[in-house]
Amino acid sequence: MIIEVRDVKKSFGSLAVLQGVTFSVEKGEALCIIGTSGCGKSVLLKHLVGLITPDSGEIAIDGRNIAGLDERELMPVRRMFGMLFQSAALFDSMTVEENVGFVLNRERKSSPQEIAQRIEDVLDLVGLSGIQKKMPAELSGGMRKRVGLARAVAYRPQILLYDEPTTGLDPIAADTIDQLIIRVVEKLKVTSIAVTHDMRSARRISRRILMLHEGRIYADQTPDELFKSADPVIYRFVNGISDQEKEVKK
Amino acid sequence: MTTLATQYAREWFGGVGRGAILCRDIASSLLHAKVRWRDVIYQMYFIGVKSQSVVAITGAFTGMVLCAQTAFQFHKVKMDTATLAVVSVGMGSELGPVLTGLMVAGRVGAAIAAELGTMRVTEQIDALRTLAANPIDFLVVPRFVATLLVMPLLTVESICLGILAAYIVAVFLLGINSTYVWYNMIHYTHTNDMLTGIIKTFIFGAIVAVISCDKGMNCPDGAEGVGRATTEAVVYSSITILISNFFLTLLLQRLLP
Numbered sequence: 035m036i037i038e039v040r041d042v043k044k045s046f047g048s049l050a051v052l053q054g055v056t057f058s059v060e061k062g063e064a065l066c067i068i069g070t071s072g073c074g075k076s077v078l079l080k081h082l083v084g085l086i087t088p089d090s091g092e093i094a095i096d097g098r099n100i101a102g103l104d105e106r107e108l109m110p111v112r113r114m115f116g117m118l119f120q121s122a123a124l125f126d127s128m129t130v131e132e133n134v135g136f137v138l139n140r141e142r143k144s145s146p147q148e149i150a151q152r153i154e155d156v157l158d159l160v161g162l163s164g165i166q167k168k169m170p171a172e173l174s175g176g177m178r179k180r181v182g183l184a185r186a187v188a189y190r191p192q193i194l195l196y197d198e199p200t201t202g203l204d205p206i207a208a209d210t211i212d213q214l215i216i217r218v219v220e221k222l223k224v225t226s227i228a229v230t231h232d233m234r235s236a237r238r239i240s241r242r243i244l245m246l247h248e249g250r251i252y253a254d255q256t257p258d259e260l261f262k263s264a265d266p267v268i269y270r271f272v273n274g275i276s277d278q279e280k281e282v283k284k
Numbered sequence: 285m286t287t288l289a290t291q292y293a294r295e296w297f298g299g300v301g302r303g304a305i306l307c308r309d310i311a312s313s314l315l316h317a318k319v320r321w322r323d324v325i326y327q328m329y330f331i332g333v334k335s336q337s338v339v340a341i342t343g344a345f346t347g348m349v350l351c352a353q354t355a356f357q358f359h360k361v362k363m364d365t366a367t368l369a370v371v372s373v374g375m376g377s378e379l380g381p382v383l384t385g386l387m388v389a390g391r392v393g394a395a396i397a398a399e400l401g402t403m404r405v406t407e408q409i410d411a412l413r414t415l416a417a418n419p420i421d422f423l424v425v426p427r428f429v430a431t432l433l434v435m436p437l438l439t440v441e442s443i444c445l446g447i448l449a450a451y452i453v454a455v456f457l458l459g460i461n462s463t464y465v466w467y468n469m470i471h472y473t474h475t476n477d478m479l480t481g482i483i484k485t486f487i488f489g490a491i492v493a494v495i496s497c498d499k500g501m502n503c504p505d506g507a508e509g510v511g512r513a514t515t516e517a518v519v520y521s522s523i524t525i526l527i528s529n530f531f532l533t534l535l536l537q538r539l540l541p
Contacts (some may be wrong), residue, residue, distance in 0.1 A: 068387070080410070081421060083413075083414050084413075085410050085413055085414070105413070105420070106312075106418065108413075109416045109418065110416070112413065112414055112415075112416045113416045115414055116414075117411070117414040119407045119410065119411055121406055121407055121409070123408050123410065123411035124408075124411075125408055125411070125412075126406075136415055136417075137415050137416065140417065142381050185415075195414075211341035247522075255469070
């Protein structure tokens with residue numbers, strides 16, 4: 035198991051977001067975490083890379099419990115991860131080239147020519163060759179996400195995390211991102227975990243889906259099993275049907 | 285009323301605690317990580333060169349008004365030639381460092397808090413962390429080191445311009461004898477007066493950098509959050525400079541009599 039999450043709990047003030055989340059991920063697996071908005075999907079994803087510390091529970095990455103490690107101790111663990119943020123989170127003071135080559139330039143393990151070649155390769159992988167000198171402000175939303183993806187894979191991490199990769203994109207751009215995620219997973223053989231509430235995307239990019247509901251893992255199934263499920267909570271979410279009684283009470 | 289007081293107290297102690305943790309992290313970074321000198325030089329340019337006009341105008345006009353007011357009062361007791369000595373000691377030990385500190389807090393503190401705050405709300409700081417870069421090494425330390433190095437230089441510039449402007453006002457506008465006014469200034473201004481001011485500038489620089497970085501790094505979400513962080517960085521830095529100046533004056537008077 036490359037990731038093992040055991041009984042993780044997290045509250046923000048009086049709001050208990052995660053109430054005992056347990057799951058594990060095998061190396062090379064393509065996983066999706068789904069759930070309603072605000073159910074704690076992104077919070078859970080940020081726990082995996084140590085951006086948020088759990089109140090209790092364990093998060094083991096490649097056998098090492100990262101809960102409670104400080105920033106410096108977390109750095110080698112984070113080197114295993116690449117993350118695509120919801121807003122792409124490109125450094126707006128840097129060019130596309132500097133963004134994508136950020137880790138490579140810092141580590142200085144390769145020559146400038148090798149780094150430039152790697153940047154060109156990953157930009158080619160996401161279909162954006164020749165935009166090295168552009169600034170993030172000059173790019174569209176879809177292009178920013180693709181550059182974010184290129185930055186996440188440039189230093190060949192073992193685990194890729196995607197936080198709402200298709201949110202805010204038009205259907206064509208969302209499809210492009212889905213195809214890219216599939217291509218990256220197949221080509222680079224990385225473990226992939228995506229958080230989304232886009233069911234079409236979840237079905238396409240993952241082989242296993244976890245559903246987060248009321249702070250716990252409610253379902254852990256293959257996409258086909260999930261889409262055929264008769265469980266009312268899963269059925270309503272998958273088919274986008276609101277709970278009228280609950281809405282009226284609200 | 286009690287709840288409000290408790291909330292303010294909690295926020296204040298929380299802020300002091302965060303500041304202390306940030307100071308510890310900066311010290312740890314300076315000991316364990318390489319300082320990114322390229323970033324430090326860029327920040328020195330931004331903090332130092334870009335603050336020239338503000339600091340120069342503040343220093344010159346404070347020196348001029350202090351000179352004029354002192355000369356008006358001293359004229360009543362026929363002590364006009366001591367005017368520049370008062371300006372020199374006042375500018376060197378108190379007004380120079382404090383006013384430069386306040387100007388830097390207003391210009392640089394606001395910019396640091398707004399820049400880091402925007403980076404936080406757009407997840408750029410989280411992105412740095414996931415790319416195995418420590419934001420303290422990458423963002424805070426260069427700003428801290430640059431502010432610490434630039435503050436004394438800006439203060440010395442402000443003091444020199446203040447004294448020069450005061451000399452021009454005293455001699456050419458108020459007609460005070462230039463030889464005596466210059467002699468008295470040299471005679472009554474001691475090394476410790478200037479040293480007091482220089483020591484204060486390092487502390488004021490650290491105050492501006494730590495408070496502004498802390499406000500930026502812990503900025504609440506949204507445009508309103510960035511705005512609030514920016515305002516708080518300027519207000520808290522300015523208040524802390526003014527309060528600490530009083531205690532520093534008492535302490536340094538004992539250490540450097």
